[in-house]
Amino acid sequence: QITLKESGPTLVKPTQTLTLTCTFSGFSLSTRSVGVTWIRQPPGKAPEWLALIYWDGAEHFSPSLRRRLTVTKDTSKNQVVLTMTNVDPMDTATYYCAHGRGWLSDPWGPGLLVTVSS
Amino acid sequence: EIVLTQSPDTLSLSPGERVTLSCRASQDVGDDYLSWFQQKPGQPPRLLIYNALIRAAGIPDRFSGSGSGTDFTLTINRLEPEDFAMYYCHQHAYAPLTFGGGTKVDI
Numbered sequence: 597q598i599t600l601k602e603s604g605p606t607l608v609k610p611t612q613t614l615t616l617t618c619t620f621s622g623f624s625l626s627t628r629s630v631g632v633t634w635i636r637q638p639p640g641k642a643p644e645w646l647a648l649i650y651w652d653g654a655e656h657f658s659p660s661l662r663r664r665l666t667v668t669k670d671t672s673k674n675q676v677v678l679t680m681t682n683v684d685p686m687d688t689a690t691y692y693c694a695h696g697r698g699w700l701s702d703p704w705g706p707g708l709l710v711t712v713s714s
Numbered sequence: 715e716i717v718l719t720q721s722p723d724t725l726s727l728s729p730g731e732r733v734t735l736s737c738r739a740s741q742d743v744g745d746d747y748l749s750w751f752q753q754k755p756g757q758p759p760r761l762l763i764y765n766a767l768i769r770a771a772g773i774p775d776r777f778s779g780s781g782s783g784t785d786f787t788l789t790i791n792r793l794e795p796e797d798f799a800m801y802y803c804h805q806h807a808y809a810p811l812t813f814g815g816g817t818k819v820d821i
Contacts, residue, residue, distance in 0.1 A: 633811075642802060643751075643759060645811035658810045659715075692758055699806035700749060702770065704758035 598622035598695050600632075600705035607711050614680040614710060618693030625651055625671045631696030632676040634667065635704070636689040644689075648696055649676055683712045716741050716805050718814035726820045729795055735788040735817045737781075737803035745782035747807030753800045753816075762801075763788060793819070 604616040616634075623630055634646040648656045649667045657665050666679040676693060690709045694701035717740040727733055737748070745766045751759035761770040763779035766786055776791040790797055798821045803814040 642815050643804075643813045645813070648809075648811075656809050660810075699747070699809075699811060700761075700764055701804075701806075701811075702761040702764070704760075707758050 598703055600693050600695060600703070602691055602693050602705050602708040604691075604708060604710070606709060607713065608683055609714050610684055610712060611682055614683050614687070614712075616678045616680075616691055616693075616708065616710075618676045618678070618705065620674050620676075620693070620695065620705075623695060625649075625669050625674070625676070627651055629698055631698075632669070633694045633696045633701045634676075634678045635692045635694060635701065636687075637692070637707075638686075638689040643692075647678060648699070650696075685712045688712045715810055716743060716808055716812050718803050718805060718812055720801075720803055720814035720817050722817060723815070724818045724820055727793055728821070729793050731793050733790045733793060733819060735790075735801055735803075735819075737786040737788070737814050739784045739786070739805060741808075742783050743805045743807040747805055748779075748781070748786050749804045749806065750779055750788045751802045751804060751813075752797075753802065759802060790819075795821075 600620040631650040633648045637643045647667045664681045669676045690707040692704045692707045694704040719738045721736045748766045750763040753759040767779045778789045800816045802816045
């Protein structure tokens with residue numbers, strides 16, 4: 597059974613750097629064609645894809661957020677870390693990580709609501 | 715960026731009814747890279763349909779998907795009380811991956 601869980605701060609101040617960790621089980625990020633995706637969902641809005649890191653280390657980012665995002669993986673710990681710099685109140689959202697079968701995200705973690713406020 | 719437009723925004727229905735949700739893509743996404751998700755309040759989206767028409771594991775057969783290219787449909791036969799939720803279509807054919815704005819199926 598594949599499970600994922602997001603962890604990190606639930607409140608950050610504007611201009612700070614947000615670091616989120618996805619800890620997963622039930623699959624390995626060293627398996628071909630497997631990836632971990634990050635998606636966020638502002639309150640009351642549709643999901644927004646952020647980034648994807650593949651088993652081979654290939655990274656893909658939303659063009660609108662590319663300059664602010666970093667994603668890394670630790671295969672031995674079954675973790676993927678997303679870093680977002682210079683956060684703004686518009687970055688307030690529930691952040692999800694998901695198992696990637698190719699580019700398809702399934703399943704998702706329960707999500708972590710992150711609020712950006714001074 | 716491929717824009718997905720879902721219609722309608724909201725549907726008010728009763729249990730037992732049949733519902734058809736629409737998703738239109740601004741560019742051809744083929745038929746292998748369009749999926750549908752269901753989301754209930756406080757929960758993450760759950761995969762219902764992938765490759766436009768294949769039900770994900772554990773999804774009841776009252777859910778069906780169809781379409782290809784730019785026009786896709788999710789049909790729910792005989793609405794059950796637990797089906798009242800938000801539904802999103804999603805394309806993963808081209809980066810950036812995108813989601814539709816959602817259709818709320820309301821009781």
